[in-house]
Amino acid sequence: MGRDQWRAALRNPVGAVAAGLLVVLAILAVVAPILWGDAAEETDPAALSQGSTSEHPLGTDALGRDIMLRVLVATRYSLGLALLATAICVVAGVLLGVLPAVLGRRAGRLVTAAVNLAVAFPGLLLALFFAVIFGVGARGAVLAIGLAGAPSFARLVQTNVAAVAGRDYVAAARVAGVGRFRLVARHLLPNIGEPLVVNATVMAGTALLAFAGLSFLGLGVQPPAYDWGRLLGEGLDRIYINPAAALAPGVAVVVAGLAFTLLGESIAQVVGVRAVRRRRPPAADEPAAALARAAAEPDAVLVADDLRVGFPAPGGGWTHPVDGVGLTVRRGETVGIVGESGSGKSLTALAVAQLAPDSAHVTAQRLEVAGVAPLGRADAEVRELLGTKVAMVFQDPMTSFNPSMRVGRQLAEVTRVHERQGRRAALARAVDRLRTVRVPAPERRAHQYPHEFSGGMRQRAMIAMGLMSTPELIIADEPTTALDVTVQRQVLRLLEDVQAETGAAVVLISHDIAVVGQLCERVVVMYAGRVVEELPVGRLGAAAHPYTRALLASVPDLATDRDRPLATIPGRPPDPADRPEGCAFAPRCEFADDACRVRPGLAAVAPDQRAACWHPRTQPLDLALDAVPGGSCDTDRRWGAEGPPEPSVQGVGRLERVRDPLHDPTSDRGAGGQA
Numbered sequence: 001m002g003r004d005q006w007r008a009a010l011r012n013p014v015g016a017v018a019a020g021l022l023v024v025l026a027i028l029a030v031v032a033p034i035l036w037g038d039a040a041e042e043t044d045p046a047a048l049s050q051g052s053t054s055e056h057p058l059g060t061d062a063l064g065r066d067i068m069l070r071v072l073v074a075t076r077y078s079l080g081l082a083l084l085a086t087a088i089c090v091v092a093g094v095l096l097g098v099l100p101a102v103l104g105r106r107a108g109r110l111v112t113a114a115v116n117l118a119v120a121f122p123g124l125l126l127a128l129f130f131a132v133i134f135g136v137g138a139r140g141a142v143l144a145i146g147l148a149g150a151p152s153f154a155r156l157v158q159t160n161v162a163a164v165a166g167r168d169y170v171a172a173a174r175v176a177g178v179g180r181f182r183l184v185a186r187h188l189l190p191n192i193g194e195p196l197v198v199n200a201t202v203m204a205g206t207a208l209l210a211f212a213g214l215s216f217l218g219l220g221v222q223p224p225a226y227d228w229g230r231l232l233g234e235g236l237d238r239i240y241i242n243p244a245a246a247l248a249p250g251v252a253v254v255v256a257g258l259a260f261t262l263l264g265e266s267i268a269q270v271v272g273v274r275a276v277r278r279r280r281p282p283a284a285d286e287p288a289a290a291l292a293r294a295a296a297e298p299d300a301v302l303v304a305d306d307l308r309v310g311f312p313a314p315g316g317g318w319t320h321p322v323d324g325v326g327l328t329v330r331r332g333e334t335v336g337i338v339g340e341s342g343s344g345k346s347l348t349a350l351a352v353a354q355l356a357p358d359s360a361h362v363t364a365q366r367l368e369v370a371g372v373a374p375l376g377r378a379d380a381e382v383r384e385l386l387g388t389k390v391a392m393v394f395q396d397p398m399t400s401f402n403p404s405m406r407v408g409r410q411l412a413e414v415t416r417v418h419e420r421q422g423r424r425a426a427l428a429r430a431v432d433r434l435r436t437v438r439v440p441a442p443e444r445r446a447h448q449y450p451h452e453f454s455g456g457m458r459q460r461a462m463i464a465m466g467l468m469s470t471p472e473l474i475i476a477d478e479p480t481t482a483l484d485v486t487v488q489r490q491v492l493r494l495l496e497d498v499q500a501e502t503g504a505a506v507v508l509i510s511h512d513i514a515v516v517g518q519l520c521e522r523v524v525v526m527y528a529g530r531v532v533e534e535l536p537v538g539r540l541g542a543a544a545h546p547y548t549r550a551l552l553a554s555v556p557d558l559a560t561d562r563d564r565p566l567a568t569i570p571g572r573p574p575d576p577a578d579r580p581e582g583c584a585f586a587p588r589c590e591f592a593d594d595a596c597r598v599r600p601g602l603a604a605v606a607p608d609q610r611a612a613c614w615h616p617r618t619q620p621l622d623l624a625l626d627a628v629p630g631g632s633c634d635t636d637r638r639w640g641a642e643g644p645p646e647p648s649v650q651g652v653g654r655l656e657r658v659r660d661p662l663h664d665p666t667s668d669r670g671a672g673g674q675a
């Protein structure tokens with residue numbers, strides 16, 4: 001948080017009032033006991049239980065002590081105890097709150113359940129309960145109030161951690177191999193700082209009140225010590241004789257509580273995120289390569305066989321949004337995964353990268369990534385694998401970075417974790433990688449926060465993060481969807497350059513078959529959690545599965561008649577929980593018949609082309625040939641000298657519109673499609 005933000009916060013009336021009140025209280029807490037400590041203890045037998053006089057403006061207590069001085073002197077003790085209780089509440093709450101993120105799933109659930117149970121207890125009852133346990137007195141009251149507030153603070157932390165844990169930058173950190181504790185300290189807690197700080201200040205106000213309550217009941221501060229609560233209790237005994245004796249400490253409690261609450265409000269506006277303490281990177285894990293060796297194709301960087309991702313179904317049992325996916329990606333290859341929304345593309349990628357949600361159950365006959373089988377392995381081993389060999393580029397560059405860390409530090413973290421490099425060396429490498437992905441002025445940019453980057457630049461920086469190690473597999477999940485057309489073009493070109501330079505295999509996930517057709521060598525088409533066709537890009541014109549053909553037919557081109565609705569695939573993909581028995585596409589397919597009641601397996605329809613269909617189409621599509629070069633892996637032939645296409649929501653690329661009998665009403669067979 002910069003100075004300007006602080007100034008802005010203090011310039012608004014709420015911030016100014018809060019700051020003013022707190023400064024006055026802080027000054028009083030420091031000077032009052034020094035200036036008036038002794039005077040506040042002086043008894044005056046001649047002025048017992050007096051009302052307001054010129055000598056004692058708020059009157060005296062039963063021993064003739066000046067009430068005004070006692071209220072002023074009590075500021076230090078009252079605030080100090082309240083702040084101490086707040087600190088206990090925050091520390092215990094944060095610890096309990098992050099435990100589920102640090103512990104495994106089962107232990108995490110236990111902690112969450114315990115916290116929920118404690119939250120269900122009224123706070124005051126809990127405080128009284130703890131006060132009795134810890135004993136009467138200031139120390140017991142501090143512990144009681146702090147611990148009684150901890151469950152609701154823990155719940156707040158849990159909720160916020162859960163919200164942030166789903167962000168791409170957290171997934172990116174996990175891919176980078178960042179350990180659980182470091183993840184919590186660096187990526188989760190700093191990004192939930194705002195609600196925590198606000199709640200902590202509100203808690204301070206509540207603690208003040210709670211203290212007043214406990215002291216009033218005789219469970220808090222014990223004589224001869226006194227705080228506002230104790231003074232309030234004593235004053236209340238004589239409220240009809242001298243109301244000021246009760247009102248003064250009461251007003252003090254309210255004013256201090258208000259000051260804390262207003263402070264919370266103003267901090268909420270200015271404190272977004274805070275850097276956290278720097279820590280030494282943890283020791284690198286044992287090399288994972290020794291743990292497993294791929295017996296697979298010697299040049300395969302990814303082998304997935306019968307990969308299934310299941311979630312508990314609401315009515316019991318399991319649903320499998322990814323249901324038996326088979327995928328092989330060779331070194332240096334660029335494979336595109338296409339399919340409509342919900343077809344399981346992202347989940348497949350997340351399962352491969354060991355980033356599937358905690359509630360997911362991932363199984364496979366075989367899953368090997370860069371020669372290592374990650375399933376069933378310890379976290380540390382998997383972290384090593386992911387951090388150095390797999391890079392992920394996420395869809396939304398806005399959420400792909402931790403907003404509280406400078407970009408250079410985020411990139412450097414990868415190297416520091418895995419190679420135990422010093423801070424400077426890691427940062428130098430980050431700058432170098434930013435230069436590689438053509439971020440201008442990389443030295444300066446490395447010291448900027450993600451929000452100071454443009455969308456395209458953030459996405460390039462995300463690719464640079466993947467290049468901090470030497471990945472064998474880059475998974476790009478809709479990397480250009482959130483970008484505008486020209487920036488999409490640059491990012492795709494960059495991905496292609498990176499692939500050519502590093503020799504890494506690239507898995508590009510997209511709903512835009514035009515982009516995949518241009519960038520990739522091979523296309524894997526997914527539908528309802530299964531692979532329905534796999535073919536070299538050069539054979540897209542001979543796509544055999546009706547679904548692939550329908551996807552191609554729905555790509556508009558410059559010749560598309562704008563007066564007519566865009567081609568769509570009739571019907572909707574099935575809910576994973578309610579997938580048809582046989583071919584999942586059958587309900588939407590023109591050619592479906594009784595045979596389709598049985599699930600078709602992937603079968604070769606041509607060399608290098610397999611389709612899961614009982615009625616594979618053989619009729620060539622009317623596909624512009626320059627759009628889909630004949631299976632060539634050559635970059636220039638794939639993209640031409642002008643670079644990649646301009647994929648967009650319009651899907652306009654060099655892949656031109658296809659006429660498919662299924663969806664072309666001008667065709668003899670054309671039923672079911674809408675042009």
Ligand SMILES: Nc1ncnc2c1ncn2[C@@H]1O[C@H](COP(=O)(O)OP(=O)(O)OP(=O)(O)O)[C@@H](O)[C@H]1O
Pocket residue numbers: 311321322339340341342343344345346347348357359511576
């Ligand atoms: N955490 C989850 N819990 C339960 N089901 C989930 C979860 N995440 C995904 N799914 C299910 O998996 C299906 C496939 O999701 P996935 O994100 O892989 O689709 P996708 O093909 O990548 O689509 P999109 O292009 O919209 O991201 C979803 O439709 C949903 O039913």
